[in-house]
Amino acid sequence: MSAxxxxxxxxxxxxxxxxxxxxWDILYPIAYMLVFGVGVNHALGFQVAxxxxxxxxxxxxxxxxxxxxxIAANTSWSFFLDRDNGMFQEMLxxxxxxxxxxxxxxxxxxxxxxxxxxxxxxxASALLGVRLNPGGLPLLVAAVTIGTAxxxxxxxxxxxxxxxxxxxxxxxxxxYFVFLFASSMFYxxxxxxxxxxxxAWLNPITWQVDVLRFATIGYGNAAxxxxxxxxxxxxxxxxxGLAQRALWKQE
Amino acid sequence: MSTAAISVTNLVKTYAKxxxxxxxxxxxxxxxxxRGSIFGLLGPNGAGKSTTLKVLTTRSRPTSGxxxxxxxxxxAHALDVRRQISVVIQENAAELFLSVRDNLLTFAxxxxxxxxxxxxxxxxxxxxxxxxxxxxRKVMDLSGGFRRRVQVAKMLMIETPVMFLDxxxxxxxPLLKRSVMDLLRRERGAGRTIxxxxxxxxxxxxxxxxxxxxxxxxxxxxxxxxTLKLLxxxxxxxxxxxxxxxxxxxxxLEGRSPLRLHATGNTVELALRESEEQVxxxxxxxxxxxxxxxxxxxxxxxxxxxxxxxxxEDA
Numbered sequence: 001m002s003a004x005x006x007x008x009x010x011x012x013x014x015x016x017x018x019x020x021x022x023x024w025d026i027l028y029p030i031a032y033m034l035v036f037g038v039g040v041n042h043a044l045g046f047q048v049a050x051x052x053x054x055x056x057x058x059x060x061x062x063x064x065x066x067x068x069x070x071i072a073a074n075t076s077w078s079f080f081l082d083r084d085n086g087m088f089q090e091m092l093x094x095x096x097x098x099x100x101x102x103x104x105x106x107x108x109x110x111x112x113x114x115x116x117x118x119x120x121x122x123x124a125s126a127l128l129g130v131r132l133n134p135g136g137l138p139l140l141v142a143a144v145t146i147g148t149a150x151x152x153x154x155x156x157x158x159x160x161x162x163x164x165x166x167x168x169x170x171x172x173x174x175x176y177f178v179f180l181f182a183s184s185m186f187y188x189x190x191x192x193x194x195x196x197x198x199x200a201w202l203n204p205i206t207w208q209v210d211v212l213r214f215a216t217i218g219y220g221n222a223a224x225x226x227x228x229x230x231x232x233x234x235x236x237x238x239x240x241g242l243a244q245r246a247l248w249k250q251e
Numbered sequence: 252m253s254t255a256a257i258s259v260t261n262l263v264k265t266y267a268k269x270x271x272x273x274x275x276x277x278x279x280x281x282x283x284x285x286r287g288s289i290f291g292l293l294g295p296n297g298a299g300k301s302t303t304l305k306v307l308t309t310r311s312r313p314t315s316g317x318x319x320x321x322x323x324x325x326x327a328h329a330l331d332v333r334r335q336i337s338v339v340i341q342e343n344a345a346e347l348f349l350s351v352r353d354n355l356l357t358f359a360x361x362x363x364x365x366x367x368x369x370x371x372x373x374x375x376x377x378x379x380x381x382x383x384x385x386x387x388r389k390v391m392d393l394s395g396g397f398r399r400r401v402q403v404a405k406m407l408m409i410e411t412p413v414m415f416l417d418x419x420x421x422x423x424x425p426l427l428k429r430s431v432m433d434l435l436r437r438e439r440g441a442g443r444t445i446x447x448x449x450x451x452x453x454x455x456x457x458x459x460x461x462x463x464x465x466x467x468x469x470x471x472x473x474x475x476x477x478t479l480k481l482l483x484x485x486x487x488x489x490x491x492x493x494x495x496x497x498x499x500x501x502x503x504l505e506g507r508s509p510l511r512l513h514a515t516g517n518t519v520e521l522a523l524r525e526s527e528e529q530v531x532x533x534x535x536x537x538x539x540x541x542x543x544x545x546x547x548x549x550x551x552x553x554x555x556x557x558x559x560x561x562x563x564e565d566a
Contacts, residue, residue, distance in 0.1 A: 006361045013357060014348045078348075086344030090402075092310045093338040093415075094361040095330060251311040 003096035007104025008111075014078065015112070024074050026116050029067035030123060033059060038128070053217055056128040060121070061213035062185035064140075065205055067116045068147040069179065073172055075109045076155030080168050083160070088250070098247050102156070106149050113148035114141065121216070136215035143215055143229075147208040150236030153243040154204075160246035179205045184213075207232040255283035256413055256444035257290075257307060262316035264302050264468075276302040278468035279316070284446060284461070286412075289439050291459035292448045293553075295561060299468040300448040301341055304417050307446070308338045320413055337362075337406040341417040341448075345401045347391035351382050354390055358405040372408055379434070380404040381427065396422045403431060414438065416447040420454060432458055456553040464557060466564050476553065483559050486510065486551035487530045492518040494542045507533075510558045517544075522555040 015021045037059040040046070046055035082088040091101060117140070124130040155172070162168045180186075182196065183205040189197050200206050207228035214220040264277040277299040284290040292300045305311035306318055309329040317324065323331040346354045355373040359365070364372070377383045380400045390398055399422040406414055416435075420428045435445055435458060449455050455462055462479060464472040472482055494517065501514045509523040523530070534548055551559070 002363060003361070006357075009360055010346075010357050013353055014346070017350070017353070018348050081347070085347055086340060086342035087346060089310060089340050089342060090338065090344035091361075093308045093333055093336060093340070095333040095363075096361065097330060251305065 003094075003100045004104050004107070006094075007096065007101060008108050011075075011078075011105065011108035015108075021074060025067075025071050025112055026119065029063045029070060029116065030120055032066060033063040033120065033124060034127070037063070053131075053219070056124065057130045057217050058188075058213070058219070059186070060124045060130050061209050061216050063120055063124075064117050064144060064212045064216070065147065065183075065185055065209040066180065067120065068113050068144055068208065069151050069176075069205060071109055071113045071116065072148055072151035072155050073176065075105055075152055076159040077168070077172065079105065079156055080159040080162070080165070083250075084165060092250070098250075099244075102244065102247055105156075106152050109152045110145050110148050113144050117141075117144045130217070132216055133218040136218065140212065140215035143208060143211040146233060146236055147212075150204070150208075150232060150239055153236060153239035156243040157239060157246055160243065160250060179203060184209050204232055204235045207235070254286065256286040256288075257282075257284035257318070257320050257446065259283070259303070259307070259318045260316055262303065262306060262318055263314045264299075264306060264311065265314040275468050277306070277313075280465065280468065280470060281316075282463055282470065282473065284444060286444050287439060287442045288460040289435065289445045289447065289458050291455040291462045292446065292465065293452065293455055293462060293557060294448075294465040294471075296450075297467075298465045300465060301417055302468075303465075304338075304415055304446070304448060308336060308340075308415050309333055334362075335411055336413045336415060337409055337411045338414075339403050339406060339416040339419050341421075343395065343398050343402060343422075345390045345398045348389065350387050350389055351377065351393070351401055352386045354401050355405055355408050359408040362409045362411070364409060369408070376404050376407045379407065379430075396424060396427075399423060400427065407434070410443075412442070413444045413446070416445065418448055418450065420449070420451060428454075452553040452557055462553075464560055466561060471560050471564060472556075479553065479556050480551055483524075483551040483556040485526065486522060486524050486555050486559055487527075488520070488522045488547075488549045488552055488555055489530065489534060489537075490518065490520045490545070490547040491534075491537055491543055492545040493540075494544055497540045500537075500540060510555055510562065522551065522558070524559065 015025065037056050041055035046058060082091070092098070121132065125132055158168065158171050162171065182199045183203045184200060185205060189200040189206060192200060210220055210228050211225055211232070214225045259280055259282050262277050262280045263275065265273045265275050267273040280299070280303060292303060294300050302311065306313050306325060307320060309325050309332050312326055319325065320332045321335050323335065325332050346357060349357060352373055355376060356369055359369045359372070377386055380403070382400055382404060385393060385397060390401055403419055419431065423431065432454065439445055447458070456476060461475055462473070463470055472479055496514065496517050496519065500519060501512070504512055504519065504521055507523060509521040511522040513520045530548065534546065538546065
């Protein structure tokens with residue numbers, strides 16, 4: 001337990017004393033909601049056949065998914081840096097297991113994501129008048145928790161395998177673009193061209209955001225949401241297995 | 252229970268790379284390290300020193316054989332081993348995003364040291380390592396030498412009975428290096444066991460009670476400095492400083508196939524395996540070749556022994 005607490009303390013100290021992390025983890029998704037979301041809502045309007053909410057309400061789940069994804073990416077970058085600057089090698093000689101190291105990172109990740117989600121949801125409600133579904137709160141917490149863990153494990157596979165900084169940055173930039181835009185994060189999937197729509201349906205971000213949307217504003221079909229939840233859990237478990245394997249291969 | 256701090260038995264570590272034949276980085280190594288001693292692992296690049304240290308510090312699993320630190324097996328009881336050791340790895344390793352002070356405190360926390368006692372210790376260690384003025388600066392803003400200081404300073408935050416240092420003096424200025432060496436001697440005096448690898452043989456000569464020279468993953472020689480010097484009986488070191496280096500002298504000396512030959516400015520330095528009479532005759536001859544400002548004749552240094560052993564290995 002003390003080893004896990006030390007990992008959490010280390011992560012917290014790094015994040016708390018570096019303003020760039022706070023910006024990317026907390027403020028960036030909120031800025032997206034308050035600038036991009038409000039802009040689209042007012043300038044372009046928003047209409048989905050079976051959905052009678054504005055874009056701010058629709059986009060809230062997208063922002064929460066983006067935060068989850070971004071926090072996981074940032075933590076995996078710090079994971080990569082640990083390897084790159086020798087800290088990971090040194091930490092392997094500390095009195096903690098590799099599993100504690102991974103668990104500490106992911107727990108910290110989850111705590112930040114939940115904190116971010118609370119701030120974002122409260123702001124969406126207070127500033128944008130988004131009407132939240134109170135019954136969806138447990139599902140919201142679960143979707144943020146499992147979502148952030150899943151994305152962290154997914155990114156960790158690359159952070160542990162790639163050796164070059166430029167390669168890692170390229171991979172994360174491409175992921176950021178592809179995963180975020182080929183998904184239901186910014187727009188509904190149904191009106192999209194067929195190939196685009198299929199890509200979005202195969203994208204785990206879509207599964208997570210759809211669950212978040214169901215939890216926040218009650219939009220979506222319960223049966224489909226169950227399938228998407230299950231699919232995301234499978235994605236997380238597989239990513240965890242691969243990340244764990246990559247971690248044990250490190251010498 | 253073994254009285255040795257570290258015991259290694261027939262250790263083998265093989266690295267396999269796809270499409271390439273496996274590399275035997277450590278090849279049947281066995282040794283013990285006495286408690287409260289400074290033990291040096293020496294060898295050329297690729298000799299297997301760092302791989303041996305990786306196994307002993309639980310970063311890498313041996314392919315076969317066994318190793319134990321204070322009686323704890325490095326594979327079966329890796330966590331118990333880690334509770335007993337502190338390690339300066341070969342690569343630079345410091346928390347770039349944390350301040351110098353936070354680096355020390357974070358490291359201490361992993362070893363269960365927190366609160367005012369840890370903060371007091373951090374202040375002392377920073378003072379010892381000339382880091383007090385940088386205490387609040389982020390490590391990413393420091394030079395490579397200072398980062399290495401932080402890395403070594405962390406080891407002094409805790410009192411583990413065994414310390415491993417892989418090329419600890421890399422990037423250190425001579426003054427700091429000297430003070431760290433003094434500090435290591437004090438730690439040995441306090442009963443800590445220290446295992447170090449180094450390429451700088453003078454460091455090993457000054458510090459180590461016991462030295463193991465390895466090459467291609469195997470032990471080449473073992474013992475204290477005096478024992479090792481016996482291996483190179485008949486090796487002499489000659490240094491002469493002329494007011495002007497005589498022409499053709501270096502190529503002439505090369506003809507004697509010395510173990511080592513350096514000519515810098517007006518000084519020529521060579522180590523050679525010849526009889527005492529031959530060496531004295533050579534010195535007499537060299538003294539007649541020009542105006543000599545300084546002459547030194549001595550027995551083999553650790554560097555000479557090392558070169559001699561490596562040449563024998565290669566032959």
